[in-house]
Amino acid sequence: xxxxxxxxxxxxxxxxxxxxxxxxxxxxxxxxxxxxxxxxxxxxxxxxxxxxxxxxxxxxxxxxxxxxxxxxxxxxxxxxxxxxxxxxxxxxxxxxxxxxxxxxxxxxxxxxxxxxxxxxxxxxxxxxxxxxxxxxxxxxxxxxxxxxxxxxxxxxxxxxxxxxxxxxxxxxxxxxxxxxxxxxxxxxxxxxxxxxxxxxxxxxxxxxxxxxxxxxxxxxxxxxxxxxxxxxxxxxxxxxxxxxxxxxxxxxxxxxxxxxxxxxxxxxxxxxxxxxxxxxxxxxxxxxxxxxxxxxxxxxxxxxxxxxxxxxxxxxxxxxxxxxxxxxxxxxxxxxxxxxxxxxxxxxxxxxxxxxxxxxxxxxxxxxxxxxxxxxxxxxxxxxxxxxxxxxxxxxxxxxxxxxx
Amino acid sequence: xxxxxxxxxxxxxxxxxxxxxxxxxxxxxxxxxxxxxxxxxxxxxxxxxxxxxxxxxxxxxxxxxxxxxxxxxxxxxxxxxxxxxxxxxxxxxxxxxxxxxxxxxxxxxxxxxxxxxxxxxxxxxxxxxxxxxxxxxxxxxxxxxxxxxxxxxxxxxxxxxxxxxxxxxxxxxxxxxxxxxxxxxxxxxxxxxxxxxxxxxxxxxxxxxxxxxxxxxxxxxxxxxxxxxxxxxxxxxxxxxxxxxxxxxxxxxxxxxxxxxxxxxxxxxxxxxxxxxxxxxxxxxxxxxxxxxxxxxxxxxxxxxxxxxxxxxxxxxxxxxxxxxxxxxxxxxxxxxxxxxxxxxxxxxxxxxxxxxxxxxxxxxxxxxxxxxxxxxxxxxxxxxxxxxxxxxxxxxxxxxxxxxxxxxxxxxxxxxxxxxxxxxxxxxxxxxxxxxxxxxxxxxxxxxxxxxxxxxxxxxxxxxxxxxxxxxxxxxxxxxxxxxxxxxxxxxxxxxxxxxxxxxxxxxxxxxxxxxxxxxxxx
Numbered sequence: 001x002x003x004x005x006x007x008x009x010x011x012x013x014x015x016x017x018x019x020x021x022x023x024x025x026x027x028x029x030x031x032x033x034x035x036x037x038x039x040x041x042x043x044x045x046x047x048x049x050x051x052x053x054x055x056x057x058x059x060x061x062x063x064x065x066x067x068x069x070x071x072x073x074x075x076x077x078x079x080x081x082x083x084x085x086x087x088x089x090x091x092x093x094x095x096x097x098x099x100x101x102x103x104x105x106x107x108x109x110x111x112x113x114x115x116x117x118x119x120x121x122x123x124x125x126x127x128x129x130x131x132x133x134x135x136x137x138x139x140x141x142x143x144x145x146x147x148x149x150x151x152x153x154x155x156x157x158x159x160x161x162x163x164x165x166x167x168x169x170x171x172x173x174x175x176x177x178x179x180x181x182x183x184x185x186x187x188x189x190x191x192x193x194x195x196x197x198x199x200x201x202x203x204x205x206x207x208x209x210x211x212x213x214x215x216x217x218x219x220x221x222x223x224x225x226x227x228x229x230x231x232x233x234x235x236x237x238x239x240x241x242x243x244x245x246x247x248x249x250x251x252x253x254x255x256x257x258x259x260x261x262x263x264x265x266x267x268x269x270x271x272x273x274x275x276x277x278x279x280x281x282x283x284x285x286x287x288x289x290x291x292x293x294x295x296x297x298x299x300x301x302x303x304x305x306x307x308x309x310x311x312x313x314x315x316x317x318x319x320x321x322x323x324x325x326x327x328x329x330x331x332x333x334x335x336x337x338x339x340x341x342x343x344x345x346x347x348x349x350x351x352x353x354x355x356x357x358x359x360x361x362x363x364x365x366x367x368x369x370x371x372x373x374x375x376x377x378x379x380x381x382x383x384x385x386x387x388x389x390x391x392x393x394x395x396x397x398x399x400x401x402x403x404x405x
Numbered sequence: 406x407x408x409x410x411x412x413x414x415x416x417x418x419x420x421x422x423x424x425x426x427x428x429x430x431x432x433x434x435x436x437x438x439x440x441x442x443x444x445x446x447x448x449x450x451x452x453x454x455x456x457x458x459x460x461x462x463x464x465x466x467x468x469x470x471x472x473x474x475x476x477x478x479x480x481x482x483x484x485x486x487x488x489x490x491x492x493x494x495x496x497x498x499x500x501x502x503x504x505x506x507x508x509x510x511x512x513x514x515x516x517x518x519x520x521x522x523x524x525x526x527x528x529x530x531x532x533x534x535x536x537x538x539x540x541x542x543x544x545x546x547x548x549x550x551x552x553x554x555x556x557x558x559x560x561x562x563x564x565x566x567x568x569x570x571x572x573x574x575x576x577x578x579x580x581x582x583x584x585x586x587x588x589x590x591x592x593x594x595x596x597x598x599x600x601x602x603x604x605x606x607x608x609x610x611x612x613x614x615x616x617x618x619x620x621x622x623x624x625x626x627x628x629x630x631x632x633x634x635x636x637x638x639x640x641x642x643x644x645x646x647x648x649x650x651x652x653x654x655x656x657x658x659x660x661x662x663x664x665x666x667x668x669x670x671x672x673x674x675x676x677x678x679x680x681x682x683x684x685x686x687x688x689x690x691x692x693x694x695x696x697x698x699x700x701x702x703x704x705x706x707x708x709x710x711x712x713x714x715x716x717x718x719x720x721x722x723x724x725x726x727x728x729x730x731x732x733x734x735x736x737x738x739x740x741x742x743x744x745x746x747x748x749x750x751x752x753x754x755x756x757x758x759x760x761x762x763x764x765x766x767x768x769x770x771x772x773x774x775x776x777x778x779x780x781x782x783x784x785x786x787x788x789x790x791x792x793x794x795x796x797x798x799x800x801x802x803x804x805x806x807x808x809x810x811x812x813x814x815x816x817x818x819x820x821x822x823x824x825x826x827x828x829x830x831x832x833x834x835x836x837x838x839x840x841x842x843x844x845x846x847x848x849x850x851x852x853x854x855x856x857x858x859x860x861x862x863x864x865x866x867x868x869x870x871x872x873x874x875x876x877x878x879x880x881x882x883x884x885x886x887x888x889x890x891x892x893x894x895x896x897x898x899x900x901x902x903x904x905x906x907x908x909x910x911x912x913x914x915x916x917x918x919x920x921x922x923x924x925x926x927x928x929x
Contacts, residue, residue: 027904121688124852129439189875196915196919197922199906204902205928211862213865215869268664318662319649319651320663322660322664322665324665
């Protein structure tokens, strides 16, 4: 039908190639963005979809049962690719030297044996719980980050933003307006046609009128001259989306609060240890964090990046040198505003009796407490708003104190 | 019978792929007997099958991949020996680049676009033994070439994928109502695989649908379930070919064991549904029961390469307890008995009925209709033709307003039908599906593409549809009368506002774009 499209794809100035990564942001600046104290907080939520193996990312090397359970893919403190000791007990995957540096500089922290309130093992329900902020699955109309935005005083509109994917990630879906940008690779419909269609929708299909109007605005807001498509692998693409996001978020009129998702963490088979598939993906994540740091420049000091996943993986490797769906895992914090240099864990131990359902790392920390602590530290949201609106029915998961400087 | 254009719209858009333009008379025919128009296709189960010259069976295609991979390997070795840079045949495009993806449709699109680019220039030098290394979530790490080499001819995987896509698109464009083709798409998405898993998945994607889905769309659910779970494409997609019974001979020898990926998705996504009454122990049990379900590899030791085989050496010995019932050791029959029981479990009936009504009628499916379809499913032991018939005969399916969004695939096919353009090349469709976030046979995860209006009525997605519609308008508008097309598409069921918008358009091109984007064409 449209054979001219393909050629233009190749030359589109704004086509952006991003594999397994997406980004979307709040359309407004928080009112206190330029507060008197000069602090201008930024928050980036990174969702790892597919369930990250926390025990392979931050390995409890000091736990006597770890090596046996994780078997062929267990990390060790010695050998050709030694894990990076974070303290005497926990060691970081060797594919993450940037995170290790941030940790040493006290700008990164690990929360271990953490989980959302979800206790089954479906990715899709698990992601719903992680992103919606509700205690159970099936509530997919809005995400916790969007509800947090609704509680913030709204300032000016951001001038530009970037998103990939015709759908906003659930964590940022909801009433608070978000902005995004899709890699437009087509010649666009002209404004007159667009306006006529908006008019028709207004009369016949108000819901479509709203989404199309939003889509048209986003297109105008998008910018990014150096966002040219660059062929590259997934790791390069993770770095690339982070670089683009950081650039937008660094500017004075750019977005302050954003979400980003990386796919591909469902390592059922041949997960790999210090090298291999997971190592490859972790290297991409590490690179993305480094891009945030360098791209945000002096704003990095006001930034917190939260990295979270829907659940963990089995403590014991399965029959195919991988791990199946589990429960407890890790969350990572990085950024100049993080009070870091520590692994926060109420370690449950890996003895059979200590495992959740005799198979998974038992969660001892509620992920909601971590996120609440960050939201409170960065934006001053009250306990009540956090417990009733942002994470409904979560009063028992108290905000973790002291995560943010 | 009086003409009822509104009911014709339901018949064509809710159940089918929309009215064909030209001399089809679809809208008039549907208006005179809406239910009969939809049900006519259900009487011809053989017409659901898809055979076209050149479309091959799964073992033939598996063999083709193995041969191709050997050629790549030899070419690389020869080049290495000569000390020259590798000049291997071009690789399957998106396979190595994408990995499992969910809700990231435009990423998928962008990645696939990268794939399109890769089709004319090899951008990687990944080892060709994907079949032996199913960890294709790891993209290759090779640096892109500094300069663009000359265009390469398509390899056998790309050629096959495009031929399969073309056959499916042509069928969808040409069929009368399209109800059975919509059923194929529904079931294919329910039991989805993803072509982005690897070269075998890409070459098998079309054959999987032709062999495991189409023969049973008007048959029995249990038969479809068995065909799907024993199909090499599914076994590859969800890693079952790697899963070994821990106490099986192969498990003992190789010190490897279970992978519960397929077993979990069988229960969670294919049959019982989350909350359908199974436990983690049941997942593990089913995983043990279906150990040994695999496909023969390139050596063909177990059977014809690329065909389903039961490998008794990989099968976990002994009885297994599943959903409260003990399955005695009986080899392949153990798993087949388990699947047959799961297929007729009440949770399966409920899960399927709900999903079916949600797809065809409303995001919030009317409970009474779901209950009726569930009962039909149970009473007929999963007769899918009876299920489809009960849906068409219900009042709810005809009374519910047309509020569902057409998926990108529905939208593109419906546009092609209205414009009476039978595709001769799938390229434009594949590109547009990538852009709109529904890359053909390549959903981000084993739960398939989303099926709610919220998923497709997203700002960027709608804006991109408008851009595509504007392109169609620019290209085809000069030669058509948009008001004639409106008659074909909706006749007097079109709203006054839509009619006026088209009449007042500044050009035929603009009028066509607006028609394609009208609520009458977007909603179903």
